[in-house]
Amino acid sequence: MKNKILIFIIALFTIGQAKAQIGQFPEMDVPDHTPMMNSTWEAIDKMMYKVTVEGNKKVYTPTYPPVLKALENKEVELPGYLVPLNSGRTHSTFMLSVLPVMQCMFCGSNGIPPMVEIFMKNGSIKFTEEPIKVKGKMKFNPEPLKGNAEIQIIDAVLIK
Numbered sequence: 001m002k003n004k005i006l007i008f009i010i011a012l013f014t015i016g017q018a019k020a021q022i023g024q025f026p027e028m029d030v031p032d033h034t035p036m037m038n039s040t041w042e043a044i045d046k047m048m049y050k051v052t053v054e055g056n057k058k059v060y061t062p063t064y065p066p067v068l069k070a071l072e073n074k075e076v077e078l079p080g081y082l083v084p085l086n087s088g089r090t091h092s093t094f095m096l097s098v099l100p101v102m103q104c105m106f107c108g109s110n111g112i113p114p115m116v117e118i119f120m121k122n123g124s125i126k127f128t129e130e131p132i133k134v135k136g137k138m139k140f141n142p143e144p145l146k147g148n149a150e151i152q153i154i155d156a157v158l159i160k
Contacts, residue, residue, distance in 0.1 A: 036080045081096070081098075090125065094125070095117055100129060117151070121136070
């Protein structure tokens, strides 16, 4: 799972570099995407990592500040952009980002934007480049070092 996310981030970086070059030519009419930040995203964005060393290896363990911890096991609504984890037209598990999949994930002054893993309650969502909004219960992955995202929304439903 981590390998898929790493490959995806590298691909986004490459696409972002191409988009940055397009940005040099305003006549191409490339849209300006506005992030989907809300108070829930702002809380998610506060998650940090504690770095420890085990042998010769650095271990990054997520730490959740009180404002984020208060959302654990609560129902939340998140707007954002669908980021597929697998190929295909429909997705029942995917990442949700405050930026579109085609925008460089490393652009801007704050590095990689926050993302969460979404698990749909029933069925799946057809891929779209347009923003979506989901509602579901926020969970923290108890073993993120074994794969999957640190923050997850389970039993998610699409809000129209």
